[in-house]
Amino acid sequence: MSDWVLRGARVWDGVAVSTVEADVVVDGAVIGAVGSGASAPQTIDVSGATILPGLIEAHAHLCFNAQRDWRQVYDADTPGRMMVRMAGNAQSMLRAGITTVRDLGAPTALAVELRDALRAGLATGPDLLVAGAPITTTGGHCYFIGGEADGALEVRKRVREFVRSGVDWIKIMATGGNMTPGTNTLAAQFRVEELQAAVEEAHRLGRKVTAHCHGTEGIRVAVDARVDGIEHCSFNAPGAIEYVPDLIAAIAEAGIVVSPTVSVASGQWADTERLGQRGRVLRGLLDQGARMLMSTDCGIPGVPHDALAGGMKVLRDIAGLSDVETLKLATSRSAELLGLGDRGTIEAGKRADLLVVDGDPTQDLTALTHVRLVVAAGKPLWPSPV
Numbered sequence: 001m002s003d004w005v006l007r008g009a010r011v012w013d014g015v016a017v018s019t020v021e022a023d024v025v026v027d028g029a030v031i032g033a034v035g036s037g038a039s040a041p042q043t044i045d046v047s048g049a050t051i052l053p054g055l056i057e058a059h060a061h062l063c064f065n066a067q068r069d070w071r072q073v074y075d076a077d078t079p080g081r082m083m084v085r086m087a088g089n090a091q092s093m094l095r096a097g098i099t100t101v102r103d104l105g106a107p108t109a110l111a112v113e114l115r116d117a118l119r120a121g122l123a124t125g126p127d128l129l130v131a132g133a134p135i136t137t138t139g140g141h142c143y144f145i146g147g148e149a150d151g152a153l154e155v156r157k158r159v160r161e162f163v164r165s166g167v168d169w170i171k172i173m174a175t176g177g178n179m180t181p182g183t184n185t186l187a188a189q190f191r192v193e194e195l196q197a198a199v200e201e202a203h204r205l206g207r208k209v210t211a212h213c214h215g216t217e218g219i220r221v222a223v224d225a226r227v228d229g230i231e232h233c234s235f236n237a238p239g240a241i242e243y244v245p246d247l248i249a250a251i252a253e254a255g256i257v258v259s260p261t262v263s264v265a266s267g268q269w270a271d272t273e274r275l276g277q278r279g280r281v282l283r284g285l286l287d288q289g290a291r292m293l294m295s296t297d298c299g300i301p302g303v304p305h306d307a308l309a310g311g312m313k314v315l316r317d318i319a320g321l322s323d324v325e326t327l328k329l330a331t332s333r334s335a336e337l338l339g340l341g342d343r344g345t346i347e348a349g350k351r352a353d354l355l356v357v358d359g360d361p362t363q364d365l366t367a368l369t370h371v372r373l374v375v376a377a378g379k380p381l382w383p384s385p386v
């Protein structure tokens with residue numbers, strides 16, 4: 001379909017404090033016009049709904065199944081089966097209104113091929129940005145995905161190899177992770193020189209580096225190496241989450257993008273004191289002016305791929321954000337921080353990535369789960385009822 005209009009809805013443009021009544025004209029893959037009385041050959045009546053920019057998930061693992069048996073399933077998948085799994089997970093995300101996904105950990109060739117296949121229209125899915133396999137130490141966090149490297153030279157080589165393969169981002173594991181037994185989540189996995197090598201090489205090749213960091217020591221090393229982004233940013237210390245004012249200030253000062261990976265699973269933490277500590281850290285980062293986007297780490301156990309809206313509610317509650325502030329993180333702010341100037345807001349000329357929901361998510365984020373229609377680069381998709 002080209003040149004059609006969504007009529008009768010409220011529009012939240014991705015930045016405003018509230019919605020306005022307006023029609024949205026879609027012209028091919030882009031937004032043609034926003035306003036009242038626009039005409040187009042075809043009309044889709046969305047009276048009573050709210051149109052907002054398609055959501056952006058900044059930390060996903062399309063290759064994981066979000067269940068407890070994730071590792072057995074991952075190990076048992078053939079490349080062909082894993083590709084189908086990734087495409088299926090990508091589709092479930094699109095049906096939930098997530099039109100852009102940054103995958104931060106999947107076998108490099110599969111991630112790149114899936115991105116390209118979706119862009120070529122071979123299957124329906126969100127637009128992907130991919131990191132391929134995270135760079136990690138031998139036996140380090142997520143080593144089984146295929147990105148082991150030790151020492152600055154090997155790290156450089158991995159960056160070159162993955163860029164040659166076509167990745168958009170470089171992901172590096174600055175600490176161990178809970179999903180890889182035998183790693184140390186509190187300690188730094190790499191030295192500053194090794195992370196610096198990744199940053200230098202990636203920047204030379206026009207890519208950015210985001211570092212997985214749980215323990216505070218790893219965050220410090222990542223900040224010292226001037227990475228572009230920090231995933232999780234957990235500030236984990238033995239038995240607690242620390243509040244480290246100088247490091248929080250340094251992250252903000254350096255302009256490092258924080259990807260909070262707050263999810264429905266975080267919201268279910270039995271240790272509410274810990275959840276409160278997490279919220280305090282994220283609030284502190286925002287208060288210091290740190291740049292933050294929205295992410296859930298979907299694909300890990302307990303975090304379904306299509307549960308971004310649930311994660312947004314948890315982030316809103318623990319970091320003390322308004323509904324609109326939270327929506328911005330998952331739309332205009334994420335687009336800006338991921339370097340995607342062509343999307344994230346509803347205005348003429350932007351990609352027609354739209355989410356149409358019943359109710360008004362600027363008043364209550366729960367409306368995000370009442371999806372009526374999703375538009376991906378101008379293609380309308382009506383999620384079938386489950």
Ligand SMILES: [Zn+2]
Nearest residue numbers: 061104105297
């Ligand atoms: Zn992850």
